[in-house]
Amino acid sequence: MAEVTTGARTFISVNQGAHTASYNMHGSFSGEVQSTVTRRIDYYLDAVLVETGAHGQVSALNTSWNSYTNGQTPKDLVADEDGYSWKARVTSNIYGSLVGALEYFKTHAVTATASTPSSSAVTARTATIACNYYPNVNVSSCSAQLQYKKTADPGWTNAGSPATDGGKVQASASEGITGLDPSTQYQVRLVITRTTENETSLTSAVASFTTEAGVPDLTTDAVTNIAATTAILHGTLVINEGAGVNVYFKWGENTPPVANQTANQSKSADESFQQAISGLSYNTLYYFQAFVSFTSPAGSPISGSILSFTTAADPSAKVGSLWVEDVGVNWVDTNRFVKGSTGVDLGLQAGAKKGSPWVEGDNLHYIDDDNHERRINGILGDVVAGLPGSIWVQAVVHQLRWVTEDSGGGTKEASMAAF
Known part of the structure; x- marks a missing residue:
């Protein structure tokens, strides 16, 4: 009876440039009688024989051998490959061909490498960090996670997901x-x-960068104390590392507001600020925006968002007042807001003078500032009890209404949508 044993596999080295791994394979033979034995190591990749190593012929009862010391240089296998297997085999003049058990293994990987990380596009609050590396894997997986921290802090923070x-x-x-x-x-x-057989982790060298000084920041806050001709504008400042800091507002009837600018207010700390403005027009939409200027760092000025408000109506305006202005007819609604609309131009009326509107048929007529007659078509509604030609301000919907004569001789209420 004779037996061949596939022995231990000993790692020797990896070749970084060739991406190969070398091993020393061991085998042994034992028999009951002395025989002439030819010793071999067979290598397989994905169950296909790739090479047979001859390790000498001896006459012995028992013998052992390895691929490194018995007439065979170390076998160079593809690094990080999990499809390899090997077995010991002998040919005996007495026992014939005998083989040991087939052993499977994953080869060692070439060492992963990484450069020193870099940083770019550094601002006061943001930066881009990067690092080049060689995964040096074949069948294994590799993840490369960038991390950062304040130099004084003990713990690291992952930057995004790993590559x-x-x-x-x-x-x-x-x-x-x-x-x-x-x-x-x-x-x-x-x-x-890495999920390799060896060297499963690597940490690169540590690089450092310093963020820029923080520029001031601010928000435009809601206006308060809105009156017919005055209001108070508000903002909030976060000064950060700003020096020579001043805050101010721009405001006007157009957006972005540029027509008016308030005086500078010098600031040296985080705080809310305000500025009263006056000389506003009744019932008018205004826009305003907070600004901060500074001498350092760079980036001045910085603006907040654009907000708006509408001034109150003229407190002296009489509800129901009706008049012609330019080419339109205006009135004061029950909230003391001025409403108005423009009629269809019916042409010049020689000798006519601008005057209050009148009802003609179903429609409202008036003479504009250029002595043109204009017509606003009525929207016929329900029959109402009222004197034909009456004109008034509707209390609920704040529209101008009038009573018209229909073909049946009755009266109907008509209204004009206001702008």
Whole structure:
């Protein structure tokens, strides 16, 4: 009776340039009588024989051998490959051909490498960090996670999701990071994790960068104390590292507001600020925007959002007042807001003078500032009890209404939608 044993597999080295791994394979033979034995190691990849190593012929009862010391140089196998198997085999003049058990294994991987991380586009609050690396994997997976932290802090923060490039060529991980503190030093590193047989983790060298000084920031807040001709504008300042800081408002009837600017207010700390404005027109829509200027750092000025408000009506205006202005007819509604509409031009009326509107048929007529007669078509409604030609302001919908004569001789209420 004779037996061949596939023995231990001993790792020797990897060749970084060739991306191969070398091993020392062991085998042994034992028999009941002495025989002439030819010793071999067979290598398989995905169950296909790729090479047979001859390790000498001896005459013995028992013998052992390995691929490194018995007439065979170390076998160079593809690095990071999980399809390899091997077995010991002998040919005996007495026992014939005998083989040991087939052993499967995954080869070692070439060492992963990483450069020193870099930083770019650094501002007071944001930065882009990056690092080049070589995964050096074949069948294994590799993740490369960028991390950052304040230099003084103990713990690291992951920047985004890890890169998962594989292979043997250079890859790059890059992430934009936000929420940083101004004028603060940060550190960056790359942590590589692999599912290889060896060297499953690698941490790059640590690089550092310092954020820029923080520029002031501000918000435009809601207006208060709105009256017919006055209002108070509000804003909130976060000064950060700003120097030579002044706040002010721009306001006007157009957006963006540029017609008017308030005086500068010098600031040296975070605070809310306000400015009263006057000389406004009744019942008018205004826009306003807060601004902050500063001498350092760069980036001045900075503006807040644009908000709006409408001034109150003329407190002296009489509800129901009706008059012609330019080419339209205006009136004061029950909330003391001025409403108005423009009629269809019916042409010049020689000798006519601008005057109050009148009802003609179903429609409202008036003479504009250019002595043109204009007509506003009525919207016929329900029959009402009223004197034909009556004109009034509707209390609920704030429209101008009048009573017209219909073909049946009755009266109807008509209204004009206001702008």
